[in-house]
Amino acid sequence: MxxxxxxxxxxxxxxxxxxxxxxxxxxxxxxxxxxxQPVPFQVPPALVHFENRQDEQDRIARAAESHGSHAGPLVVALTGIGGIGKTALGFHVARQHSEKYPHGVLYVDLDDLRRDGVVEVADALGELLTALDTSPDCLARSFADRSKQYWTRTRDKRLIVVIDNARYGAEVAPLLPASAGSLAIVTSQGLLYDLGGVAAVEVPVNPLAVDEAVRLLGHIVDDPRLAAEPDALTQLAHGCGGLPAALQVAGQWVRKYRRRSLSRLIGELSTELHEKGIPMVEAVWDAAYAGLGPEAARLYRLLPQHPAPVVTGPDAAALLGGRLQPAEDALEELEVAGLLESRPEGYRMHDLLRGHADRRAGQDDPDGTDRAEARQGLIRWYRRQSARADLLAAGPRMTFAEPSAVVRDIPDVEFTDKTAALRWLESRRLALYGCVRVAFETGLYEDAWALCEPLWTHFLDHPHYADVTDAFRTGVAAADRLEHLPAMVRMRCQLARPLWEQERYDEAAEHLHTALAAAGALGESTQERKLTASAVEFQGLLKSAQGDWAGAAQDFTAAKEAHEAIGNAYGVLLQTYLLGRAALGQGEAGAAVALLTEAHRMAQEQDRERMTARTGFELGRALRRAGRPAEAVPLVRAALVGARDRGSDSDEVRVLKESAALAEELGETAEAERYRTAARLLATRSGSLPEEGQSS
Structure with missing residues (x-):
């Protein structure tokens, strides 16, 4: 070579x-x-209207200048109440300092990953690693291994990492980059006392002073009334409590009523304040809401029912139960009113405004009928789209939910190919996983577990453990409520896998034990017998993950016999392949060669491209171990081509390492070293841990 x-x-x-x-x-x-590779820059474009808080910026700049000799990254903690502008300030600082940190600006919102008050930090690390160009298939499964990947990817780099909406130091510390030359900007409503020995520069973000609030209003509203009526302007600025989130709405409200004097507008707010006893901030939001058209006002009331931070046009149409164009018009009207913020990925609503919208919904929809219908429409639309995406991405497979009907007046998402379908599932994952929770809480139990079925395909490519574990736990509970036996079995099997991948073996085993017990009550239809065999297979996979190859082989043998009995050729192929891997795990190379030869032949006969590659690679490994390296050469060659065609960096690294071992067997030590070098280079580029993908 x-x-x-x-x-x-x-x-x-x-x-x-x-x-x-x-x-x-x-x-x-x-x-x-x-x-x-493009340098990541994950903060949104600069706001048109921003009061730059020069004192806070100067303090951060001084800290950055004096930080050079410290061991860890500079950590700046922006603290203050909700709506005070911490995130906007963090984004502004990141943009202003980005040239000094040439390796990129990363962003993670911990509230997006929070479930019952707790953040799955492994998922936050996954988001940051993906932003650092770690291939999804190379993303480590466990928190410990993701931490190592993150330290490796951030070592000797100059990065800015913005960590938004932190509540505890313990959920921030693992997200800090490894290099002393990096800057971490953390926003939190309170002080972070438990940062694990990391010193943070605390920068309190206080309400804007009246003169600052007046300046911000002047940026938002270019109107002579502000200069003509300074007392009224000061009163409005003071009434908004120095909250940028309130001042933005107030400014847009003033702009809308250009023919009214500022004094008259402020007088209307003061009447609300004195007669109804509500704060002026609330009166500002009420006034903005009162100026909306009927469709935009209804959408505003319904938006708190959406379980994800980003809302798109189809989301809005599903909530409204109507056509797409009016929904998009309503979103634009809410943005013009300052009640929504437009982002490239969609629209976002500030938490303070979400609370106001919820209060308005309680007043205008006291029995909750409109909100319940909106939730149901949103859930049914996502159920249909996710099932369509899953079918395109994974092809026909074992599912038990009935197909969803077309949602009236709302067009289906147009998926051009498998890649587009998978990309959509990832881009809408927070909404999808959120709909599982909302469906269960609303009593839509069938929708809850049915939504989990397409999420299985998404999980296999994107292991967001907090989301998937929460979703399949909910799916289990929903199936139990309905006593839907196939779903009770399937949901528990699918929950078991993310559990054992997180090394929670006992919990996974408990769910599989219950699944197998429930499977005993299934009928004799082909689909039900296939499900029972699948549950046995899952038990074998759990044993494989624990290194119990003999126990796994027993389960795979039982599953194979079940598939043979119902004439399921693919099931027989899969179990034969798994038996071959179990034989390799036990060091029985000869038996592995026989089993994998049979599996490889079946994969070719069934025209299963992916399984042909998988069985061929494992057969190559078995042949090398059996002392027949020359026979392994064409199989390993085909495996490398297949890995590259699929764009799977982790598979390619694994094949390159096997190629090195094969070259050693053939006495080609120089070639073996070159293969190992190529594997290391690719692993480094793709973000794999050095110890991942070792051949044995």
Missing amino acids: TGETHNSMSGHADVVVQAGHIGELHHHLHAAAASE
Whole structure:
């Protein structure tokens, strides 16, 4: 095998590794790939209206200048009440200082990942690692391993990491980058006392002073009335309590009524204040709400029913139960009124305004009928779209929920291909997982567990453990409420996998024990017998994860016999493959070769492209262990081609390491070292842990 560097037509410097004995097996690595990756910049564009809080900015700048000799990253904690502008200030500082931190600006909102008050920090690390260009298939499963990946990816880097809506130091400390040259900006309503020995520069963010609030209103409203009626302007600024979230709405409200004097507008608010005893801030929001058209006002009341922070046009249409265009018009009207903020991914509502919208809904919809219908419409729409995305992404597979009907007047999402379907599932995951919770809380139990079925495909590619564990626990509870036996079995099996991947083996085993007991009450239909075999397979997979290969083989054998009895050819193929892997795990290379040869033949006959690649690779490994490396060469070659065609970095690293082991067996030590080098380079580029993907 020879290695050389050459300039390709694209201008990349490619390292080509090619083996003599391994035929055409080769690997192209773009040496410049890491430097050519776009630098992450995850904060939104600058606000048109921002009071820049110069004192706070100066304090942060001084801390950054004096930080150089410290061991860890600079941590700046912006603290203050909700609506005070902490996030906006954090974004502004990140934008202002981004040139000093050339490796990127990352952002994570812990409230998006909070379940029952607790953040699954592993999921937050997953978001940050993905932003750092870690391939999804290379993302470590456990919190400990993700921490190692994060330290590796952030070491010697100059990054800004904005950590929004923290409540405890313990959920912040694992998200701090490893380099002393980085800056972490943390927003929190209170002081973070438990940062684990990390010193933070506390920067209180107080309400805007009246003169600052007046300036901000002047930026929002370019109107001569402000200069003509300074007393009224001061009264409005004071009444908003120095909260930028309130001043934004107040400014847009003033802009809307350009023909009324400012004194008259303020007088109306003062009447509300004195006659009804409500704060002026609430009166400002009430006034903005009163100026909305009927459809926008209704959407405003319904938005708190949406379980995710970002709302899109189809979401709004589903809530309103109507056509897409009026819903999009209503969203734009709410943005113009200052009641929504537009982002590239959709619209967001401030928590303070969400609370006001909820209060208005309670007044205008006292029995909750409109809100219940909105929740149901949203859930049914997401159930249908996620099932459609899952079918395109994974193809026909074992599911038990009835197909969802078209939701009236709301168009289906147009998925162009499998990639687009998977991308949609990931982009809307907070809404999807949120709909599972809302469906259960609303008593829509069938919808709750049915929504979990398409989330299985999403989980296999994107292991957001807090979300998936919460969703499938809810799915289990929903299936139990309905006593839907197939769903009771399926939900428990699917819950078990994220549990054992987090090394919660006892809990996973308990759910599988219950699933198998429930499976005993299933009928004799082909689908029910297939489900029983699947539950046995899951038990075998749990044993495999614990290294109990002998026990796993017993389960895979039982599952195989069940699939043979019902004539399920793919089930027989899968169990034969798993039995081959179990034999390898037990060191029985000869038995593994026989089983994997049969599995590989079946995969080819069934035209199962992915399984052909998987069985071929495992057969190659078995042949090498059995002392037959020459026979393994074409199989490993095909596995590498398949991994590259799929774009799976983790599979490619695994095949490269197996190629190195194979070259060693063939006496090609130089080639083996080149393969190991290529594997290390790709693992580094894709974010894999050094110990992942080892061949044995």
